[in-house]
Amino acid sequence: MEIMFDAAIIGCGISGAAIARELSKYDLTTVIIEKENDVAMGATRANSAIVHAGYDAPPGTLMAKLNVRGNELTKELCARLSVPYKNIGSLLLAFSDEEAVTVQKLYERGLKNGVPDMRILTFEETKALEPNISDEVKAALYAPSAGIVNPWEFAVALAETAVQNGAKLMLGSEVTAIERGADGFHITAGGETLKAKYVINAAGVNAGKLHDMALPHAFDITPNKGAYFVLDKSEGELVKHVIFQCPSKAGKGVLVSPTVHGNLIIGPNALDVKSDETEVLESDLSDVRKAAVRSIPSVDFRQNIRCFAGVRPNSTVEDFIIGAHDGFIDVAGIRSPGLTAAPGIAEYVAVLMRENGAKLTPRSNFIDRREHVRFKDLTHEQRAALVKENPLYGRVICRCETVTEGEIVNAIRSPIPPRTIDGVKRRCEAGLGRCQGGFCGPRVLEILSRELHVPRESIQQDKNGSYIVTIHLNSLKS
């Protein structure tokens, strides 16, 4: 028997996950179709991890509205879903009189957008907040509502909530065709055909292609790469706020910020790329290095623990592209501040569905909480009690981040079980630290193999094809 879903969400990055959770509040049948082997595999896992205040986008745009709304909702959702979030505020630095004018303009823009509590600071006031900033700074825009978040855990938590409330998640299913039938959309994905009344296109860099499967060509997605450094925790307190530079045509520029894990993140540059290329070039690294030391001259790049690059789904339209066309809803071109805006986008999509005839009846038994036990964040007494209750919490697997076997097993038994080493990393931080999985990789491999009842040779690092070991030497004996 073929099921007719009320809604099919294509893509499970931060937008798709937030929309899925929003729709799961209602009595709807929802399917989330994701081409990769896990959620949060695109821009969501490789970005600045910033919750923007919302002064960047021109007033009246969706970007402006949904950023400010998303900022409020993120704070609330992270608390409810046990996602690491810190409201540390941001400083936008001006290095010249010209940039001081930009700061003033963005301050006024922020007021119109409804950003709370902003102030323009003098050099001395800025230096008092951030002793390590450059002496070249003339002024700064202080936005206390900005924050930092763990973006991939946020997406996982949102998607898990949706799944717990009945949404179906199809991983490893790439949508190859969408047809409009008399009874709704017919979606071909991973060899199956699904039917849905509404389609939500949250396919990130592939959103243009998806749109064109169902509708006449309307926009192009222009993938744009940004590279980053992540520095050791020894550098995590070099700055206390998100430190921005004045935006240019290329984007928001290179930032320096603490992460919720206690590291320091530095990046991104901006480079148009052909497809979703995430290679980090030597030129990317030198661009980011040069830009970062303008803000914080004392950054010690020798303390780097990882470089990465992500691809933003920029588009040929200035604003986010969010709109309904007879049941086909685009959520496209969601670049910065997309992570912040996502919960706002989700609310807006629900409004669009209602406007387009969907009946949204609240689900009576909506599960709206998620607990994530982090051993390292507990007190000595809580740790002792936890280990007594479940001895697996007494076995530390990741030494750098103090992640226990209990946490890893818990993640593997969660509503969206990770099947890869990086999937475990995204859920419980094992391998995220300074040794980058050197010690815990083999142990996590062993735990995954044991819990999933699959041979260790079949465990992937990340996407399918990223195998870790080839053969078991004992298999050669026979």
Add this chain to the structure above:
Amino acid sequence: MVDLAVIGGGPAGLAAAHAAYQSGLRDIVILERDRELGGILNQCIHNGFGLHRFKQELTGPEYAGRYINMLNDTNVETRLDTMVIEITPDKRIYTASPNGYEMIEAKSIVLAMGCRERTRGAIAIPGSRPSGVLTAGAAQRYLNMEGLMPGSRAVILGSGDIGLIMARRMTLEGAEVLACVELMPYSSGLNRNIVQCLEDYNIPLYLSHTVTDIRGGRRLEGVTVAKVDENRRPIPGTEINFDCDTLLLSVGLIPENELTRGAGIDMDLRTSGAVVFENMETSIPGVFACGNAVHVHDLVDFVSEESAKAGGAAAAYVGGCTHESGGARLKNGANVTYTVPQRLHGHVTNKEIGVFFRVNRVFKKSKITVTADGAEIASFNRRYMMPGEMQHVTLKADKLAGVSDITIAAEEIA
């Protein structure tokens, strides 16, 4: 309250515990995070250990086994699968194990956590981020402990000993090792390993080269290697491409000292280890450190020797022996990159003081000069020195009384 808690049951911890027992301590506990004692020696199944200490060529597990057997004859307690989470300045130790989360109070502590490998991130190699790029030690663990093959066509970056050993090991298990690539104009590994692990298997060693690109969307597909100039910058036009599915990194070791820093112990930026006195005591009286947690050693034999010193000193401390502070500081002279110890106590009880140090480049016939407050007190001749080989000199304590600065310098002589 235990007399001595030893953090780490690798070669350093085992030797320290044994020496403390020999010196009369009875209430000793070794806290080991792994499921067995021996530390990294357990995955070092090649031979070459113990030539100094036991005058025999042992494998890693055999070397560890010697010490484990010596401890079996004692009542030293071993807690396995036990991770130390925190050490406080007043010597309380919080541990986690499946048996429970506990607090141990200790009269003395020996820090013997060893070291970890530098990763791809530490040297910021550009390119994509596929699987198949791993540290040589992680590959060694997969192969020797888990029986899993990490790949079939490998390039090795770094000619440190672990990299060299893994070049041979991968070859013996049927992989093809295409090249060993070294940034410096010389190898940092032991000469015997270059001969026995590369030359004997016709694996080319590319000196003054580095990896400049990593390719492959999912699994590693290839790397680009280029020659570097005297400033270690890649020279355009010298690129060589290797199609490989594995890149092993042997690009240096870093002492593991999160616990040390957490306890507020003074650290040395040169070694990334604790600042230690001549008896391996740290800035907290009664807390000692030894082995690769203090500075990275070339030979386990020297780790054992140094750790025995720490264990003996811990026993003396528990027995009531205290030291005056305010003794000499050891400083880098010309061409010297660090010294261990970094400090001496005000009144040194030993007649002789051993000092380890490293030089910053390759030296042919050379002279090591030790000066105390500007006056030369000793000199030593060497036929050959290189950064990869730890140097050692012995100083007479009677010449150091009342001295505040000791400088160790190296120079080449014609």
